[in-house]
Amino acid sequence: MGANIGTSVTNTIVAVMQAGDRNEFRRAFAGATVHDFFNWLSVLILLPLEAATGVLYKLTHLIIKSFNIQTGEDAPDLLKVVTDPLTRSIIQLDKSVITGIATGDLEARNKSLVKRWCKTKTNMTFWNATVESCPAGAVCWVEGNQTWTEMNTTWTEYLEKCKHIFVNVDLPDLAIGLILLALSLLILCTCLILIVKLLNSMLKGQVALVIKKVLNTDFPFPFGWVTGYIAIVVGAGMTFIVQSSSVFTSAITPLVGIGVISLERAYPLTLGSNIGTTTTAILAAMASPGETLANSLQIALCHFFFNIMGIILWYPIPFMRVPIRLAKGLGNKTAKYRWFAAVYLFLCFFVLPLAVFGMSIAGWQVLVSIGVPIVTFIIIVIIINVMQSRCPRFLPKFLRNWDFLPRPLHSMAPWDKMLTSSMLFCGRYCCCCCKCSNCCRKDEETEKISKTSRKSLEMYDNPAMSTDKDTAENVRATQL
Template identity: 30%
Template structure:
């Protein structure tokens, strides 16, 4: 008589699915809660913390290295990219500063697979294959940084595209912080307000939010890894490496679900080392994982400010462009693999070569770049006075200007009205190309006196002319601006604006507006804004 195995009740079969689904949703909610708490905490820190973050990340090389080192230390690019989104959303970091930080995170996350590959040092043949696999991810990201970082540094390549896409999708200018920012609705906001009120310490709040955020990511990974059975390498190999397209797709999908390219790429190292999978078959999986890891930034930015969404777009573009160039273009696509294989062969001959590579890539080279580019960015604090001669109202506002001496771009963080969190009310981008100066959406053509052109803004059509070009202009005691172009802006329908004429004093030497005047029909001065101080930080 044949005994039948007991049939597991359907209810029992569904219990793990329901339990794991609940765990996943819970981890996601905790993740969003921690992100919201982090943004609120960063805003709570105030202007001093903003200035510190601004100065720290002002140098793109410094921002690149901070992203690299932080990710290497905590072994999670998901956490560091989420932090970057929070910093941008809170107004503490501009998009242009956050992009190098994200690039560094992309390189930093590869250190895990490299360290795992060095664990095969006692097994000669496996060691070569392991190092080649572990460092393929390194070389892909390093080459992508080498290609895109100069384009971003000199031309704002990624930030310009990300800004354009973000503005196109949301039909409004890119902005940073929002007074009514909310991820979880009224209930979540109430809890966060209670926590902030109770703790009442910005630094402690930030640390708490980071701990909760990191814990939620780790918990999420463990649940997903257990659900998908990633501990079984045979299952991993059978499903994910049948062909390049499938391998790429699975790398993207699994990493997007787990939110960790560190785990998925690290799992590939022993598979290739033991000849379960060939390196060529594993390459598309690693590249897919690189794309999949960008999902975290999108989740974090989804309910966020447009600038944060633009950062998520820039993160995706960085990885996507890298895949297109270093995988799809013939000849170039062999470069990461050849470099990785070459290093693998070198480590086979000289075992310490792998450790030397690790030291140089993640420590010596970044620190050297920081040292030799320590003067690449200048940060100045500008103070402007405002006078209304009609109402007799006087006030002032500050701008933190980050200028690149050899760069076409600069950023202006404007603190133009009181804020309980001292957050910048807006971040302006300044672009200078020959005799063209673009301050956000305002274009100034630095031409001869008498030059005029027609243009249009939200107030209607206007004519803008250069009245005169001053060799220098005294602004206040001890402060002068050189090469000042005096523009006059006059609308064709003056009833649509507060005054009929506006005079703008633009310094070609500083790439700044140093003075602004509003005039009545009779030429009487109604309002004036004047640069009164410029101090390096």
């Protein structure tokens, strides 16, 4: 469940790469966070259910018992042929040390994970020696008054060193790990920026209109409802091919941002991607050794059925497609206050998991006593928000809005003013902060553009409905 949440951070980072254009950012961030909301809401419902009933454990245990699956040799990996030459030239790890640590071997903890020698030879020498008493399990014989036994010793002959960057580096594993972490994050962010730039440059003009019509077209009545389920199958199939839900969702996020895919169509594609990514774990589990096959396959099936149950909860009934509405609201908020995207990433993927992890270490009593009131409070606030917008007459007068609270507790405007002033953003308050001569003029031009492109801003709910005239207005506004 935690892995499901963590894997959605990549496409959220991709959406941040489109923060330069407010309208694209609005759509892209909504398209990325719809995956986050689906995972968070599914965990919020299914984790307590699993803790109370063990439904996933019992279901997968029954399935494992009903099949007689034979073990394989190697887990299939369609991308290993491409990635292995590159990764082996950067770093190679000693799998025997990893196995030793996993199985609790104390000696393995003091060994380095970095593989230095790729070709070794183990030699063994035998000799006879006298002993006072025969060791258990040894072959012994008596000659005269002496007891003899066969002794042996082994040593490793190192023949050929590995050929990776860190083979001759005299650094501890922690330092090498931190270097690789920084390098991988740099490469990740660079690739994500290039993906966004490439898709933005390729899918413009008439090409975008054609793709938009094809991807967002529904089946004719009365089979329109089938379209979303076909999108789920397509998402699962594409994710199985690339063997990564992060890659697939990161690829469609820029398409949502530029308006090629609507949020309503991206949602089932994302759900299908969640199913497709579980097939890799299932295939890997089926290739496990016989003694661990049942447990590893059961974990993989738990991942699969967790996503299936999540889809059953949040997709078939249109009213229950809550992640779409939440993602739209968050997209609007982050388009208005773009700094909130960084706050969202920090809170949802660092602070919150760390807090839950800390409370769980303290014990389930601490977790429940702190977590339940917080979740209850959040649910109450959400219910009041919904009632304020739809049926305020059923609320007491003081709850019909949040004005009775201090403004920083119900509005981001004070925080926005503080952040933009402190970071010297040349934006809404640039005339006061930056004091640059062109800022005010740019603000006036932005106001004029916003009037002409207001209709375009509203089209992010369904960009497939935007016309050629809307696209032309967007082009003129961008050129201005």
